[in-house]
Amino acid sequence: MAITPCCTCPFPRTKPPPLRLKLRQPERGHGSFPTGRKFPFYYLMVENNNYHVCILCSGNSSFGLLNTSSAVIQVETAKSYSISMKNVVINVSVEDRKKIIFEQSNALAESVNGQILIPKGLLDEVVNLVEAPFPVLGKFKETFLDLLKDLLTMVMQKHQKYFAVCDANGQLLPYFVAVANGAIDETTVRKGNEAVLWARYEDAKFFYEMDTCKRFSEFRKQLKNILFHEKLGTMLDKMTRVENMVTKLSCLLDINEDVQQIIRDASSLAMSVLATAVVTEFTSLSGIMGRHYALRDGYSDQIAEALLEITLPRFSGDILPKSDADIVLAIADRLDSLLGLFTAGCQPSSTNDPFGLRRISYGLVDKGVNAEFVRSILVERANFPCLAAKSAYKVKTMSEYEYDPISWKNYLKEPFPKVVEAYSWPTRIVRGKEDELHMEVDETAFVTNEESVLCGTFLSVKKSINPGFGIDDFAEISCQLIQPLEDFFNNVFVMVDDDKIRVNRLALLKGIVELPKGIADLTVLPGF
Structure with a gap:
């Protein structure tokens, strides 16, 4: 979503709302340091399908670690941001934090003749949970090693975000590495994490013993x-x-x-x-x-x-x-x-x-089939049930022959998703207004060239379409509407004050919306 400082931030009036941004942590503020001025940031908030514009002003303040005396700091310029944060023990570089976690965790593991286990994604997750990483080595009772290795590592990694420690042969050692945030009392943090893991392992042991009581x-x-x-x-x-x-x-x-x-x-x-x-x-x-x-x-x-x-x-x-x-x-x-x-x-x-x-x-x-071209079919088409039979036929056809990415490239291209998107725009605009749109389109009432072009294309497509058409033929002919519709919505405002022009434009869009009738009910698809 584009952000325009100090003015209203309009959304495209005829297209879907901007993508919603989901944040892992609550957002407390924005920093902007161009001239010391405060810039408002506009957000589209969604609540019960209603859209609300909210404003969050930026400034040159930022936050240090909340458990330190420098919880709020002032940043003079964008260039000094990294240094200013470093002065309050915060490392803003993800790659630097990742390097610190990896190297220090490995060093701790080596101190007990081991090495850390880092499954896919765990390091990336941990590095974004801390601002000033401080790895701590902990230990658990060796008797827990009688449990299954996968069970022990799952408890450590999924529930606690710890790194397991193993020996050169891959055998689990009774140690783990937890990553704390900022200045800590290492002994207190170690004991706290050991106590939490002990409780988790006691639960896992209890569950396992319950299971082994019966066949x-x-x-x-x-x-x-x-x-x-x-x-x-x-x-x-x-x-x-x-x-x-x-x-x-x-x-x-x-x-x-x-x-x-x-x-x-x-x-x-x-x-x-x-x-x-x-x-x-x-x-x-x-x-x-x-x-x-x-x-x-x-x-x-x-x-x-x-x-x-x-x-x-x-x-x-x-x-x-x-x-x-x-x-x-x-x-x-x-x-x-x-x-x-x-x-x-x-x-x-x-x-x-x-x-x-x-x-x-x-x-x-x-x-049996190379996953890449399977994905190129299923990912693009999974949401269109009307194409399921043809998709299955394509998978069958390609599985029977040697896979060649170049030769299959054109075969996998489909116009249907773009056609669906194009039809969704007028559908959303005329929805709820159908009863008042009984008039025929009056070409003499057109004000812009985009209206005339769209109307001409619409009439041409309408003559070519009949209820006996299949989905593929319908999609192929409807491709002619994609560019005229995009030009129309980018340059023409439908809901003008002039009743005659507004109703005429809505009538044109209603005619386009009715083209798929008798062939496919596109309104059941996402986006409508």
């Missing part, structure tokens, strides 16, 4: 108490569907009987881990704990691995299932989720995908 297979019956979806039943219902599906898939894929038995045994345990206490608390460990509990109860390595790999891939770039048993089980689980949730009306929108259906779709095709 893994006994958790299956508890799945009837876990709802998958109100229209699709419980997790036990889902597990039963997956069991039936893997039998059919195994036959279709002509998998040998020995592997089929592994698949059947694994499918009977596949969801049971979701009823365990550990996974209830740490959901992301479902695959790891499923494998662990299966091995503990004497199941074969193949069955245990299948219970892990049914959850793969867990994130972009993650490893994929490898064996036939793992692949069949993973595909059955994803097919059940994907088809069931779409049937239940849970398809993702442009801003919301609570069930992770896009990730499930990628996971389904990731094994």
Whole structure:
């Protein structure tokens, strides 16, 4: 959103509101140091679908660490900002803070003959939680090392944002590194973090001991108490569907009987881990704990691995299932989720995908098809159900031939998203005014060239479109409207005071809005 100092900050009058900015921390102020003047910043706040413009004035004040005497400081110029903040022990450079955290944490780990474990994203998260990083080495009881390594590191990293410490062989050591902020009493902070981690580990130990009091297979019956979806039943219902599906898939894929038995045994345990206490608390460990509990109860390595790999891939770039048993089980689980949730009306929108259906779709095709061109289809088209059949056909077609990024580049381009956006602009303007727009468009009432061009294009497109058109033909012809509509909205104000001109412009837009009727109801899509 553009910010204009000392004046009203208008938003484009015919296009969607600016993107909303979400901040991790509450915003207390802005700094601006050009001439010592205060500049107002205008924000569009959204509350109950109503838009409000709010103002936050800037100044040359900034904030030091809140627990110091220099909580508020004055900054003379933009060039002196970094130095001024450094004088109050705040490092404004993300890269410098990251370097300090990494080097000092590693040094602390080396002091106990170890090295820190830094999973993807944790360092980036921690560096933005502190302004003056101060790593502290802590220790926990060695008896906790009897618990699963993944469980211990999950508690440290997810809940406490600590770095785990391991030896040269990757074995966990009874140490951790916490990153404090600013000047601290190191002993007090260390003891405080050790006490918190001790409590967390006691909880994890309690959950684990609860789970190991019974055999893994006994958790299956508890799945009837876990709802998958109100229209699709419980997790036990889902597990039963997956069991039936893997039998059919195994036959279709002509998998040998020995592997089929592994698949059947694994499918009977596949969801049971979701009823365990550990996974209830740490959901992301479902695959790891499923494998662990299966091995503990004497199941074969193949069955245990299948219970892990049914959850793969867990994130972009993650490893994929490898064996036939793992692949069949993973595909059955994803097919059940994907088809069931779409049937239940849970398809993702442009801003919301609570069930992770896009990730499930990628996971389904990731094994046999290069992910890059799958994404270029699904990411662009996932929100247009009317194109689902053609998207599936494209995936099938491309999976049958060798992937060549250059040759597929044009094949993947689609005009539909741009066409939808173009139709959304007039739709939002005429909504609620349809009853008063009964007049025909009067071309003699046009004032601007953009009106005439848009009207001419509209009439041409209208003659070419008929209700028997398919989506692709409709989108291709409608492409002619994209540029005239953009020029119209950039240069023409619709809601003028002159009644004749205003109603005539609205009538033109209403005619454009009605073009898709009988072909597609675009209003059900995001943006309308």
